[in-house]
Amino acid sequence: MVTTVWSGLAVGAIYAIIAIGYNITLVTTGILNFAFANIVMLGAYITLTGLGWGWNIGLVLVLAFVIGGLVAVIEERVAVRFLKRGRHAELITTVGAATILTGAMALIWTVNAQRVTLFEEQPMDLLGGLIQPHSIILIGVAVAIAILLTIFNRKTKYGLASLAHAADREATMMRGVNVRWMSIISFGAAGAIGGLLGPLVAMSTSASPYVALTLAVKGFIVLTCGGIGSQLGALIAGLGIGLIEAFTDVWLGQQFGDVAVFVIFVALLLLRPQGMFGTRSRRFV
Amino acid sequence: MSIATAGRRRSRWGWMLPVAWIVVTILVAAAPFLGLSSQLMRHVFLALTIVLMVSGLNLTFGWSGELNLGIPAMYAAGAYAAGYMSMHWVNDLLLGILFGALAALVIGLITGIPGLRLGGWMLAIVSFFVVLLIPNIIQIVPADILGGSTGLIGIPKPKLFGITLSTDAYFAVAVVITALWLAIYRNTVISRIGESLVTLQQGQALAPSLGMSRYRLKLFAYAMGAVPAGIAGALYANLDRFLGLESFTINLAVLVLAASIIAGGRSIYAVLFGAALVQFINFESTQYGEFGELVFGILLVLGGVALGGGISGLIKSLASARARRRAPVDSADSAASEASAARFDAAIEPLAGEPLVVEGVSKRFGGMQALEDVTFRAEPGRITALIGPNGSGKTTTLNIVCGFYPVTTGVVRLGDKTVSSKPPAWVARAGVARTFQTPLIADGLSTVETVASGSIASHHVSLIETVLRLPRYRRVRSQELVKAYGILQRLGIERFADEPADSLPLGTRRMTELARAVAASPKVILLDEVASGLDTHEVAGLARMLKAVAAAGATVVLVEHNFALVRSLADHIVVLADGQVLTQGSPAEVERHPEVLGRFLGEMSDLSGTSITTREDGASSPA
Numbered sequence: 001m002v003t004t005v006w007s008g009l010a011v012g013a014i015y016a017i018i019a020i021g022y023n024i025t026l027v028t029t030g031i032l033n034f035a036f037a038n039i040v041m042l043g044a045y046i047t048l049t050g051l052g053w054g055w056n057i058g059l060v061l062v063l064a065f066v067i068g069g070l071v072a073v074i075e076e077r078v079a080v081r082f083l084k085r086g087r088h089a090e091l092i093t094t095v096g097a098a099t100i101l102t103g104a105m106a107l108i109w110t111v112n113a114q115r116v117t118l119f120e121e122q123p124m125d126l127l128g129g130l131i132q133p134h135s136i137i138l139i140g141v142a143v144a145i146a147i148l149l150t151i152f153n154r155k156t157k158y159g160l161a162s163l164a165h166a167a168d169r170e171a172t173m174m175r176g177v178n179v180r181w182m183s184i185i186s187f188g189a190a191g192a193i194g195g196l197l198g199p200l201v202a203m204s205t206s207a208s209p210y211v212a213l214t215l216a217v218k219g220f221i222v223l224t225c226g227g228i229g230s231q232l233g234a235l236i237a238g239l240g241i242g243l244i245e246a247f248t249d250v251w252l253g254q255q256f257g258d259v260a261v262f263v264i265f266v267a268l269l270l271l272r273p274q275g276m277f278g279t280r281s282r283r284f285v
Numbered sequence: 286m287s288i289a290t291a292g293r294r295r296s297r298w299g300w301m302l303p304v305a306w307i308v309v310t311i312l313v314a315a316a317p318f319l320g321l322s323s324q325l326m327r328h329v330f331l332a333l334t335i336v337l338m339v340s341g342l343n344l345t346f347g348w349s350g351e352l353n354l355g356i357p358a359m360y361a362a363g364a365y366a367a368g369y370m371s372m373h374w375v376n377d378l379l380l381g382i383l384f385g386a387l388a389a390l391v392i393g394l395i396t397g398i399p400g401l402r403l404g405g406w407m408l409a410i411v412s413f414f415v416v417l418l419i420p421n422i423i424q425i426v427p428a429d430i431l432g433g434s435t436g437l438i439g440i441p442k443p444k445l446f447g448i449t450l451s452t453d454a455y456f457a458v459a460v461v462i463t464a465l466w467l468a469i470y471r472n473t474v475i476s477r478i479g480e481s482l483v484t485l486q487q488g489q490a491l492a493p494s495l496g497m498s499r500y501r502l503k504l505f506a507y508a509m510g511a512v513p514a515g516i517a518g519a520l521y522a523n524l525d526r527f528l529g530l531e532s533f534t535i536n537l538a539v540l541v542l543a544a545s546i547i548a549g550g551r552s553i554y555a556v557l558f559g560a561a562l563v564q565f566i567n568f569e570s571t572q573y574g575e576f577g578e579l580v581f582g583i584l585l586v587l588g589g590v591a592l593g594g595g596i597s598g599l600i601k602s603l604a605s606a607r608a609r610r611r612a613p614v615d616s617a618d619s620a621a622s623e624a625s626a627a628r629f630d631a632a633i634e635p636l637a638g639e640p641l642v643v644e645g646v647s648k649r650f651g652g653m654q655a656l657e658d659v660t661f662r663a664e665p666g667r668i669t670a671l672i673g674p675n676g677s678g679k680t681t682t683l684n685i686v687c688g689f690y691p692v693t694t695g696v697v698r699l700g701d702k703t704v705s706s707k708p709p710a711w712v713a714r715a716g717v718a719r720t721f722q723t724p725l726i727a728d729g730l731s732t733v734e735t736v737a738s739g740s741i742a743s744h745h746v747s748l749i750e751t752v753l754r755l756p757r758y759r760r761v762r763s764q765e766l767v768k769a770y771g772i773l774q775r776l777g778i779e780r781f782a783d784e785p786a787d788s789l790p791l792g793t794r795r796m797t798e799l800a801r802a803v804a805a806s807p808k809v810i811l812l813d814e815v816a817s818g819l820d821t822h823e824v825a826g827l828a829r830m831l832k833a834v835a836a837a838g839a840t841v842v843l844v845e846h847n848f849a850l851v852r853s854l855a856d857h858i859v860v861l862a863d864g865q866v867l868t869q870g871s872p873a874e875v876e877r878h879p880e881v882l883g884r885f886l887g888e889m890s891d892l893s894g895t896s897i898t899t900r901e902d903g904a905s906s907p908a
Contacts, residue, residue, distance in 0.1 A: 079586045089589045091352060091409055092546060096585025099539055103578030213535055217417055220410045255421040262414055266399055269411075273402060 002129025004246050010135035012242020013142035014201050018219025019226060019234035020145055021190045027153065027229050028162035028186035029179075031080055033072070034094035037216035038101035039191050043068045043198020044207040045109050048116050057118065061196060068195015069188040071101070076187035081180075098216065105209040113208035116199050134203040139239075141197065146235035153231070162186065221265050227275030237276060310464040314457040326456055328564055330524060333463045334360075335560035337517035338541045339548060340470045341510040347550025348474055349506035350486035354538045355396035355412035359389035359511045361419050361533040363518025365431055368440045368528055378443045378450070378458065382519040389515025390508050397507035401500060416538050420530045436529035443523040459520050466513055471553050472752045473509065477741050477762065480734055482506055483727040491725040493709035494687060494718070496742030496805070536578070540567060543581045546588030551729060552597030559596065633775065634768075636839040638665025639700035639716065639808045641686065646695030646705070648681055648864075655681045656864045658695070663809070663857070668831060668841040670851040673861035679844040680722065682861070683811050686842075687719050688712035699809060714742055716808030720798040720815050728787040732778070732797055735786040736769035739804035765804075772800040775833070777826050791818040799830065809840040816847050828854055852876070 021036040043064040050060030079093040123130045153159035162182060164172045173179055205211050222241055226233025241261055248260040268275075317326050338356050345353040363385030370384045371377075396415045400408030424433050431437055443450050445458060473479065484492045485502055492499045522528055540563055545552075548559030563581075570577020641663040648656040656678045663669035671679045684690050686697055688709035697705035704712045718739065726735055744765070750758045773779040776796050781789055786797050795815055802810050812831075816824050831854060835841045845851050851858060851872070858875040860867040868878045875881055 079590065082590050092542065092589035093586045095539065095542070096582045096587075096589060098582070099578050099585060100582030103576065103580075103582055106578065107576065214417065217410060217414050221414065224407065224410070255425045258414075258418055258421050259425070262418060265414075266411065269399055269407065270402060273407075 002127055003131070004129075004250050005243065006126065006129050006131035006135060008243035008246030009139050009239055010131070010204060010242070011245060012239035013135075013138040014204060014215065014238075015218045015222045015241055016142040016146065016235045016238025017138075017197055017201065018215050019223040019238055020142070020149065020231055021194050022219060022223050023229060023231055023234055024149070024190040024193075025186050026223075029080070029183045031090045031183075032094065032220070033075070033080075033187065033190065034091065034216055034220075035075055035098035035101055036072075036190060036194055037212040037219060038098045038105070038209075039068050039071055039194040040198045040201055040215070041105060041207060041209065041212040042071060042101060043195035044116050044202030045105060045198075046195070047118070047199035047202075048109070048114060048207055051117075061199070064198055065192045065196040068198065069192030072187040072191020072194070073184055075191075076184055080183070080187070098212065102209045102212060109207070109209070111209060113206040113211075116202040116207050118199050118203060132204075134200060138200055138204065141200065142235060142238065145193070146231045149231045158182075158185075218261075221261065224275055225265060225268055227277035230275070230277035233275060233277030306464065306468060310461060313464075314460040317453040317456050323452070326452075327524075328568060330456060330459060330520075332557075332560045332564040333459055334517040334521050335541060335544055335564055336463055336556050337466060337513040337520075339544045339556045339560055340467065341513040342541055342545045343548075343550055343552065343556065344470070344474070344482075344510040345506050346545065347552070348479055348482040349503065350483075351397075351400050351503060351506060352409040353393070353397060353400060353412045353507060353510065354409055354542065355393065355415045356510075356514050356541050357533045357535070357537040358396060358412075358415045358419055359392050359514035360518040360521070360537070361423075362388040362392040363515030364522040364528050364532075365423070365437065365518075366515075367519035368437050368522040368526075369431065371441055371443070371523070372437075372439060376441050376444045377447075378445045378455075378519075378523065381443070381523070382462065382516050385519030385522070386512045386515035389511040389518060393507045393511025393514070394504065397503065400507070401503055413535065413538065416533070416535050419533045423530060432528065434530060436527055437522075438527055440522055440526040440528075442526070455523065462516065462520070466516060467553070467556075469752050470513070472754060473748070474551070474553065476751045476758075477738075477746065477765075478505075478748070478751055480727070480730060480738050481741055483729055484738065487725045487727050490689065490709075490721065491727065493689075494713055494721075494725075495738060495801075496710050496713035498708075498710045539578075539581055539585070543584045543588070547584055547596060549597030549599075555597035555600070633772075633803075633833050633837045634806065636806060636834065636837045637716075637808060638839040640664050641669075641717075641809045641840050641842065642696075642698040643682070643686065644696050644698070646682070646685060646697060647693045648678075648685060648690060649693045654864055656685070659861070659864070659866055661857075661859045661866060661869055663840050663842050665808070665840045666835055666838055667856040668835050668843060668854050669857045669859065670843045670845055670855035671859050671861060672845060672848065672851055673867070676863075677861040678864040679861055680813060681864075683719065683813055683842070683844060686712075686809075687717050687811060710742075713805070717811065718802035718805040718807035718809070719811035720795065720802055720813055722813045722817075724791070724794040724798045726787045726794055726797060728785070730786055731783050732786040732789065732793075733766060733769050733773060733782040735797055736772055736800040736804050737765040739801035740765055740768065740806065743805060769800070769804050772803050773797075776800055776830055792820060792823045795819060796823065796827065799827065803830075803834060807839060809842065810834060812841070812843045812845075814844055814846065816845060816850050824850060 018037050018040065021040070022032055025031055025033045025036075046064045046067055047060050050063060051057065075094070075097045079097045080090060083089045083093065118134070121133045123132055126136070153163055161172065161177045164175070164177070201215075205215070218241070222238040223234055225241065226235070226237035241264075244264060245257040245261055249257040252260075313329070316329070317323075321329070338360060341359070342353075342356055345351045366388035367381035367385035370381050392415075396412045397408070399411045420434070423431050426433070428435070443455055450458060474482070481492070481497050481502055482505075484495060484497065485499060485506075489499065492502060521532070544556070544559035544563040546559075547562060548555040552559065566577050566580050570580065643659055643661050646656055646659045647654070659678070659682060661669070671682060673679055681690070685692055685705065688704065688707050688711065691706040695705070696703055699715055699717065702715060704715055704717065707715075727738070730738065744761045746758050746761055749755075770779060770782060773782055776799070778793055778796050778800075781793060781797075786794065789797065795818060799812065799815055802812075816827060819827060828850070831841055831843070843851065843855065855872055857869065858872055859869040860875060860878070860881055867880060868875060870878075
């Protein structure tokens with residue numbers, strides 16, 4: 001029972017991390033970076049290869065951080081910058097970017113799942129349930145970045161500028177905020193965080209090119225349930241959906257977890273389209 | 286060039302299309318008997334299933350702007366339904382296809398439900414998720430029904446009217462079925478139905494203001510888009526006579542999306558090229574590892590960045606460039622028709638106007654009192670103007686009249702019918718037409734088609750009549766176009782009739798919107814700042830048109846900043862300030878009202894509304 005709670009929270013933390021990554025670019029640029037989960041996986045593969053070559057773990061993580069950010073910036077330059085606004089073209093181009101990354105990873109590292117080990121670990125007993133130490137770190141990291149980013153958005157100049165931009169692009173531009181740089185910075189920052197957390201995520205999921213797609217969709221569902229733009233909403237929805245999945249898996253069987261999530265997701269959307277913590281803007285003609 | 290000559294030109298070449306269609310279908314269907322290798326035949330067959338799926342995606346995404354990526358789920362539903370049917374009930378290809386299409390339709394509507402309330406990426410991701418759920422759901426169903434994770438084995442050879450089909454014959458049947466569907470698809474989108482669907486992409490206001498229910502249009506698009514996916518599934522089930530879970534993955538969704546992007550979201554014939562290319566890349570990639578995904582990804586990025594219209598858009602823009610080079614002929618033509626404009630001047634049909642009564646209407650948005658106890662009456666045959674400073678509630682009043690907002694208290698009546706708090710599409714069909722502050726014009730329609738779209742809701746023509754181009758469809762269609770062309774002539778903008786309406790200059794787009802509203806033969810016509818952004822010449826044309834519309838019997842309600850224009854046009858002026866009626870009466874009365882003079886006429890009388898709104902427009906959208 002408690003073990004199920006822990007495993008649900010651990011999976012939920014991963015979903016929350018993906019949703020938080022989406023939120024970073026969504027808040028600043030209004031664009032959902034569907035390829036974010038693929039960048040997380042890329043970070044995992046870089047770590048895997050670096051460690052395989054016997055490099056220092058600190059160096060490898062820095063590399064994952066830098067390359068993750070770099071790939072996201074390239075994506076922003078190529079697949080996002082020149083889009084016409086308001087046609088949902090970003091859905092197609094970022095799905096395209098995700099597909100490119102998936103294909104590239106499958107070519108370089110094969111399609112087979114590979115274990116990622118940052119450190120040796122044994123399941124440990126916590127409040128009467130078993131949990132892997134890396135899961136504790138994952139949950140902690142998800143909580144920490146959700147809180148930090150919420151504070152960052154509310155207290156810092158950059159955070160406020162990005163909130164302003166999400167609300168009204170033209171007005172923000174006229175206030176002298178360089179929205180182009182903001183777009184690059186937010187993609188880069190999200191990508192770097194994703195790359196860095198990749199190996200940690202992959203300790204749970206293993207590194208595999210196709211895991212990214214499942215994570216991407218789940219992350220999006222978490223994002224929507226939590227309310228777009230709300231980092232705390234993403235955290236709570238992520239952990240909640242992780243728990244729902246874990247318990248339906250245990251009670252009803254493996255095949256039902258995703259179905260249950262889907263049903264709850266659609267029901268929530270129909271009742272509260274703006275998500276749990278989102279605000280709805282209304283404007284008509 | 287008049288509609289009549291355009292019609293003649295079309296009919297002169299009209300016979301070519303069906304003939305070409307029949308010839309190509311026969312050639313492809315007969316290919317195996319002419320020596321097509323079985324390997325190539327398989328590729329063509331798979332490409333055909335992609336063609337079907339892409340046409341389904343085009344209906345939802347390209348035409349309606351609804352990115353429903355659940356195509357593999359509908360495909361799977363069609364495949365499993367047809368497979369199950371031929372194993373356990375009756376083995377007949379046509380019944381199997383019918384049943385498969387039906388199953389796909391059900392799944393398409395289920396995946397579409399979230400899209401009815403949420404737009405954009407919500408629908409995209411929900412439908413993506415449905416695709417991820419396919420294996421789960423098939424494994425939840427007991428394995429002796431759908432085969433579970435091992436797959437559905439033992440589908441018998443397909444029979445048609447009791448005759449077992451050979452591989453070659455089955456191929457030929459599949460070609461014919463795909464060709465038939467393509468003809469249905471083509472006739473559906475190139476029609477009033479296609480023109481209704483594209484209005485969905487202009488936000489929530491346009492379709493209902495034309496009397497069309499967004500809800501029903503979306504349902505139609507989801508249903509119609511699911512059918513070909515189901516047919517494709519049924520065809521696929523009988524190809525290998527085995528269904529495995531690995532055939533229905535998210536990769537298939539990406540592949541179909543890529544094909545649609547390459548071909549163009551609203552493509553018809555280019556779908557064939559898109560599907561063939563994608564099938565080729567997909568096959569090569571399974572031979573050489575995973576590079577197919579790389580290529581699809583690159584195609585999606587390039588196609589999405591260029592999101593114009595894919596191959597089909599490219600061909601169309603080449604064709605229109607060619608047409609422009611021939612422009613001198615056309616302009617001579619239009620000069621001639623301009624000369625004949627006078628003849629049309631009298632030809633505005635009588636409109637059965639009814640009084641619009643706004644009685645004690647109040648509107649609250651949360652804590653903000655937008656309107657308070659607004660009462661006025663707009664008579665048929667007269668022009669009533671609503672004026673007032675920004676934020677005084679003019680547009681809110683219009684939005685309440687046409688049903689976009691429910692009233693908090695009060696009532697709006699059209700004749701003796703209550704229209705307040707009714708759905709906007711209902712209000713529009715009751716006879717209220719309108720224009721918008723920022724013109725809402727669906728992209729991809731010509732000006733004359735845009736104007737004709739104003740009257741789509743007033744004549745119902747069934748899908749079957751449309752697809753088969755039955756006489757009733759042709760009659761309604763030509764009446765609509767002739768009427769639309771006549772209105773354009775009256776406004777003096779018929780030379781733009783065949784141009785894409787959304788690329789016209791702002792003033793002409795406003796006139797087009799006005800024409801579209803008139804085309805609906807409304808009882809009441811609501812105009813939201815219709816003169817802003819027009820030059821003096823256009824304002825004069827507009828004024829003539831409005832007077833003619835009123836003289837024809839309609840009730841004209843005008844929201845306008847330009848006091849000079851209002852004074853010269855309006856029979857009755859209602860002055861709004863802070864959500865209340867400050868005063869109302871004839872222009873002369875209102876002009877003398879001390880508060881009107883003091884509050885805003887005095888400070889604004891030197892600034893015409895036109896110049897103010899032009900500046901606003903310039904800042905927000907460089908048109």
